[in-house]
Amino acid sequence: ISSWHTLKWAVVWASVLVVLALLGGLLLGVPESYAILxxxxxxxxIVTWIICLFALTTIVSGYFRWRRYARDFHRNTVPRIRAALERGxxxxxxxxxxxxxxxxxxxDEGAGYIFDVGEGKSLILKGQQYCAISDDMPWPASEFEIVxxxxxxxxxxxFSSGSPLEPSRTVKMEDCSEGFVWADMEEVVQGASEEVLETIRRHTRK
Structure with a gap:
């Protein structure tokens, strides 16, 4: 999340809050004959002001959360990755x-993928990290390495090396069970992809 984009949207929502506050102030001077309106x-x-305030606080808190995550990642994780690559x-x-x-x-919970890997098995990937490391690599792909x-x-x-794999089906995350929505997963399970999908979908009684 760039500082510029965060600042831009923070200014937008803050400006809306100011405008709403000014409009509220104008209403205080309305004659009693127009009180019904x-x-x-x-x-x-008031409702709009609360929504805008929530949006503003979400943007600001999200920025600082991801900034802290990025700082910790570069400080702690990147050196270990470099060391592993250098040692091969x-x-x-x-x-x-x-x-x-x-x-x-x-x-921001990341997309989910159910790959049919043959022999009656499927691979479930769910989380932000499960995508190709480069935009030049096809994703999802018919072949890839998880490193x-x-x-x-x-x-x-x-690292994907196969050809682009056109999804046989695209499902909304909100149609899945709550446990799946908020989880990170990397698991090989029994069943074809359609069968596995049915086990994680949200089923409502009719």
Whole structure:
């Protein structure tokens, strides 16, 4: 999250808050004969003001949270990744898939993928880190490597080498169970991709 974009949106929402406050001040001077009209307008302004305040605090707190995460990542994780690459000691999990179901990202929890890897099994990937390390690499792809450092298991990235894999189906994250929505997953499970999807979807009683 860049400082410029955060500042831009913070200024936008702060400006809206100021405008709403000014409009609220103008309503205080409305004659009593127009009070019936002023009350619903005031309620709408208050609700809108609360929503804008929530948006502003979310943007600012999100910026500082991700800034702290990035600082910790560069301070602690990057040196370990570099050391592992320099020593050439990495572990790689090769994946070859016939098809994939994509579950769209919800908020900032990362997208989900159900790869059909053959022999009646599927690979579930869910989380922000599960995408190719470069935009030049196809993703999702028919073949890719999940790479970590061999000694400490530090995440390095996904290196895709196969052809682009067109999703056989795209599902909204909110259609999945709450446990799946907020989880990070990397797991091989029994069942074809469609069967696995049914186990993680949110089922409502009719």
């Amino acid at each position: 002023a009350v619903p307008i005031a309620v709408a302004l 000691r990495v572990s790689s999990k090769h994946v070859a898939a016939d098809s994939v179901i994509v579950i769209e990202e919800f908020e 970590r450092s061999a000694d400490s298991g530090v995440w390095i990235g996904i």
